[in-house]
Amino acid sequence: MKNVIEIKGITKHYKDFTLGGVDAVIPCGFTTALIGVNGAGKTTLIDILCGVTGKSGGEALYFGERRDIDDPALRNRIGYCSSMNFFPPNWTLKTIAASMELGFDNFDRARFTELCRRFKLGDPADKKQKKLAKLSDGNRMRTYLAAVLSRDTELLVLDEPASSLDPLARDMLCDLFREYLAARDGERSVLFSTHNISDMENVTDYAVFMSHGKVIAQGFVEDLKQSYQLVHGDAAQAAKAKPLMMTFSGNATSFEGIALVEQADKLRALDTAVEAPTLQQLSVGLLRKAEQDE
Amino acid sequence: MKIYQNTNEPIYKQIAAQLREQILTGQLQGGDPLPSIRALAQDLRISVITTMKAYEELSAEGLVTATKGKGYFVNAQDAQLLAEQHMRQLEEHLTDAIYSARIAGMGLDEVQQTLAALWNMDA
Amino acid sequence: MNKTLTLSQAVKLYTGSSIGRLTVTFTGLLFAQTCLTSLIFAVISWSEGKTNRISDFVSLIFQISLMLTHLFLLGGYMFPRSVPGGKFFRSTKEGFAGYQKMRTGVLLVAILILVLSLGGMYLLNMAVPIGTSAAAYVILLIVSLYMISFLNFLQMLPDEGLANVLRITALVLTGIFSAVRFTVQRVEWWHWLAGAVALLLVPLSHLILLRHYRKYFWNT
Structure with missing residues (x-):
């Protein structure tokens, strides 16, 4: 299995926050979700990986060979987009097209026009252009997506793309990821960050969980769903079940939590329900545990 | 699919x-x-x-x-292997059918009658 | 496909206008502003019979307009990461190299505006004599070059408030100095020396500013 990015010991020191050391891999040919609460360090890590912010230490290997994110050839291969305020607010589709063309070698104007039409954003060639500031959050995000998808890249890196999108648009975003991956079968990868994975579960292949600036777990979703199990049962068994579980939350009538698969048999013997968790349930469990451990 | x-x-x-x-x-x-x-x-x-x-x-x-x-x-499938697979599936389905029959309180004769009727319908 | 950006392309990426367009636009505005206000003032003075003030006024309004233009060009274009567009610019293929080219392009615009507007005013002066000498224009050129370097250095001040106070001070001094300066009739040798130093200081201040900006602003 090839990796599109290998992250080794990346750190960044801010006044009131430290990222790192981060060690992770992003597998090639799949969609990876970087999951964590707000403030966990997802944006900082993504910014560092795309050369938008400098790092204090560590290194990243891209496409198995390149190390220098300031190399224009490498930057051309990566399609980065932030969540809000990516372009200046007074820019229009026309100015975006002009600047994207200058900023990168692989921007396709025809594709941009086609995507703008598909996302119902207008035409970059129109005489009358609408400024980004006048668009809704959702349409602004769609504009950013149209711009970054108009480039022929090998790695798409999106910082919280789903946050400003409604459920219908999130569904469309999932389709866009699949379309992007299928177009160059096996050679393209997607990395996106989110604090809420539920709407994006159907497209996520690999997950990296972050908390307080560190990676707490990572793996292919199918493997994670086998390593961790969702446990729920009645309050009567709570006391016996709790020590076997990794995370635990209970009330007067029932309890629920995540346990390692090694404990599954013991837990089943206590007359509890043990099953594979959804990625959302697993996220809540892992992130809650990280909060408690901190 | x-x-x-x-x-x-x-x-x-x-x-x-x-x-x-x-x-x-x-x-x-x-x-x-x-x-x-x-x-x-x-x-x-x-x-x-x-x-x-x-x-x-x-x-x-x-x-x-x-x-x-x-x-x-x-992969090209071995005809005999295929047949064995189908045989196994048949046995599985029949086991399910027997289970349902027992719950419904049907006897072996009734089950065989139903089987014959369905078989002829298909032919 | 290994095209690197030209200075004008870098400026276009960040601002949407080329070097040529920025130069023409700003120079045009400068002239329009100067001529219009001077004309109004001239009409008023002529009607009051005090025509000796006109040349002072023209030099004042021209110098202030030029200073404001330079303030705008050399006080902005910082594009911090937090400002919309900041992240996009930092992710482009040339990254900081592209930013550097943009700043150099904008500096070029400032110098071009300076030369064109002075040249234009000199020609205008020959057609409509307002009592200023050719020497005065040379002095004005030299002082403006120092002002450009000064504004470059000001961008490195960590205290933004102090930097703005100094910018306003410079603007005020420009106004005061202008009326005095236009009485110079001859360019002395030490004027030329000061001019040479001013010319060297411009690219020097620009390079120092860029190095400072890269260290403390671009990637932190």
Whole structure:
């Protein structure tokens, strides 16, 4: 299995926050979700990986060979987009097209026009252009997506793309990821960050969980769903079940939590329900545990 | 292909089951290509790892083979092996039928009558 | 496909206008502003019979307009990461190299405006004599070059408030100095020396500013 990015010991020191050391891999040919609460360090890590912010230490290997994110050839291969305020607010589709063309070698104007039409954003060639500031959050995000998808890249890196999108648009975003991956079968990868994975579960292949600036777990979703199990049962068994579980939350009538698969048999013997968790349930469990451990 | 998102059965198992059926019934012949894992994921609107796991399961059973750079292809099926697979499926289905019959309180004669009626309907 | 950006392309990426367009626009505005206000003032003075003030006024309004233009060009274009567009610019293929080219392009615009507007005013002066000498224009050129370097250095001040106070001070001094300066009739040798130093200081201040900006602003 090839990796599109290998992250080794990346750190960044801010006044009131430290990222790192981060060690992770992003597998090639799949969609990876970087999951964590707000403030966990997802944006900082993504910014560092795309050369938008400098790092204090560590290194990243891209496409198995390149190390220098300031190399224009490498930057051309990566399609980065932030969540809000990516372009200046007074820019229009026309100015975006002009600047994207200058900023990168692989921007396709025809594709941009086609995507703008598909996302119902207008035409970059129109005489009358609408400024980004006048668009809704959702349409602004769609504009950013149209711009970054108009480039022929090998790695798409999106910082919280789903946050400003409604459920219908999130569904469309999932389709866009699949379309992007299928177009160059096996050679393209997607990395996106989110604090809420539920709407994006159907497209996520690999997950990296972050908390307080560190990676707490990572793996292919199918493997994670086998390593961790969702446990729920009645309050009567709570006391016996709790020590076997990794995370635990209970009330007067029932309890629920995540346990390692090694404990599954013991837990089943206590007359509890043990099953594979959804990625959302697993996220809540892992992130809650990280909060408690901190 | 039909998959159910909200049941307990993992999606990759559903895909594998349906493809397995297609191969064993001859709908997919030896040498036929399977859709690429990403194209299938796009069509079914699921994750790539799910289709990949389904294909890997079929590959482990010897039903398909991954060719580097070209994708997955159906393996030519041994006619006797196929027959044995079908025989096993028949036994499974009959076991289920017997279970249902017992719950319904049906006797062996009644079951055989129903079997004959259905068999003739199909012919 | 290994095209690197030209200075004008870098400026276009960040601002949407080329070097040529920025130069023409700003120079045009400068002239329009100067001529219009001077004309109004001239009409008023002529009607009051005090025509000796006109040349003072023209030099004042021209110098202030020029200073404001330079303030705008050399006080902005910082594009911090937090400002909309900041992240996009930092992710482009040339990254900081592209930013550097943009700043150099904008500096070029400032110098071009300076030369064109002075040249234009000199020609205008020959057609409509307002009592200023050719020497005065040379002095004005030299002082403006120092002002450009000064504004470059000001961008490195960590205290933004102090920097703005100094910018306003410079603007005020420009106004005061202008009326005095236009009485110079001859360029002395030490004027030329000061001019040479001013010319060297411009690219020097620009390079120092860029190095400072890269260290403390671009990637932190």
